[in-house]
Amino acid sequence: MEQIPSKMKEEPNIMSCSAFQAQLPELIGTGTPLVFHPHIQNCDDCRALLADLENIAEAARKLLPFEEPPDELWKQIEAAIKKQNQYSDPA
Amino acid sequence: MPRSRFPSQPPRPPRDPTGEARKGETPAQSPFSTPVPSELATASNPVEADVLALAQKGDHFAFAQLYSLHKRRIYTLCLRMVGNKAEAEDLTQEAFLQLYRKIGTFRGDSAFSTWLHRMAINVVLMHLRKKGLPVSSLDEAMEPALSDRPARGFSAPDLNLAGSIDRMALERAIATLPAGYRLAFILHDIKGYEHNEIAAMLDCSLGNSKSQLHKARLKLRDALRAYPRQEERR
Numbered sequence A: 001m002e003q004i005p006s007k008m009k010e011e012p013n014i015m016s017c018s019a020f021q022a023q024l025p026e027l028i029g030t031g032t033p034l035v036f037h038p039h040i041q042n043c044d045d046c047r048a049l050l051a052d053l054e055n056i057a058e059a060a061r062k063l064l065p066f067e068e069p070p071d072e073l074w075k076q077i078e079a080a081i082k083k084q085n086q087y088s089d090p091a
Numbered sequence B: 001m002p003r004s005r006f007p008s009q010p011p012r013p014p015r016d017p018t019g020e021a022r023k024g025e026t027p028a029q030s031p032f033s034t035p036v037p038s039e040l041a042t043a044s045n046p047v048e049a050d051v052l053a054l055a056q057k058g059d060h061f062a063f064a065q066l067y068s069l070h071k072r073r074i075y076t077l078c079l080r081m082v083g084n085k086a087e088a089e090d091l092t093q094e095a096f097l098q099l100y101r102k103i104g105t106f107r108g109d110s111a112f113s114t115w116l117h118r119m120a121i122n123v124v125l126m127h128l129r130k131k132g133l134p135v136s137s138l139d140e141a142m143e144p145a146l147s148d149r150p151a152r153g154f155s156a157p158d159l160n161l162a163g164s165i166d167r168m169a170l171e172r173a174i175a176t177l178p179a180g181y182r183l184a185f186i187l188h189d190i191k192g193y194e195h196n197e198i199a200a201m202l203d204c205s206l207g208n209s210k211s212q213l214h215k216a217r218l219k220l221r222d223a224l225r226a227y228p229r230q231e232e233r234r
Helices: A017-027 A038-042 A044-062 A072-088 B046-056 B060-082 B085-105 B112-130 B135-142 B167-175 B179-190 B195-202 B206-233
Strands: none
Touching (some): A017 A038, A017 A044, A017 B206, A044 B167, A044 B206, B046 B060, B112 B179, B167 B179, B167 B206, B179 B195, B179 B206
8 A cells, every 4th residue: 555645645636656756757857846846845755766866867977978998999890891891892 | 102991090080079078968957957958860060970971982081080989989888788898899899890881871860879879779789689688678678567667665764875876886786777777877867868869779769768767767776775785794
């Protein structure tokens, strides 16, 4: 049975946790600050969830986006292309 | 003296049109705020457009420039997907060989980088299948069943990830994600692509891309919460 935060019991027009969480993929990234969402303002658990997800996204942004391949890789690709051209164009 | 068909090292482009920074980088922006409009469509960089046109005509020097422009993005994608440098190099090589074979078919319906990424993603997914990851599990990763939702309720009160997230823990957790989730997370949260671009690369709907990303973050949350307990046992 779904847990309903006590504060929400007093405000029946506010959606349940599962209904809110089902909408999260769409809500996140729309640009609307979710901190002002009625459910978030009344639910500590979902507020904590949202904070965690934001932390994860923020941590991911700090991971180095690019790694440098070794210089030799181009030589290997070059050799493979030459080999391929020999097969396709024997003359 | 005729120029060699291939340069010994790929030339450095005058300016990297793909940029060194993360795509859509806006440092002050919250990760959940409005996405920066993407340059998806055909608004490609003029430098790259010229190089691309030459490469399509068979100019190998231009192809080497394309390699220089995109090698980091493609290699990093492969590396994060397989977690092994040797495999990532093989996959990068295969992706650029496919590019060499198919570059003449690029018609500019999407950004070149999106088109190339899609090619690389297909190479990676094929590799993962060959390694024994069942095709069905990849499909499920892109269209997960209800049973694949995180087992525990998301909202137990003690779930907060305290403070900053350990980089190593995050890297490890990413490596454990199902391939489809991992792809969505890498492309969006690490590489900075927008959902419309990811949907084009993965040939899925916008909603599917959002759903994959969200579920990836939820799984990472679970994994990261388990991390301190695993460390304590060591």
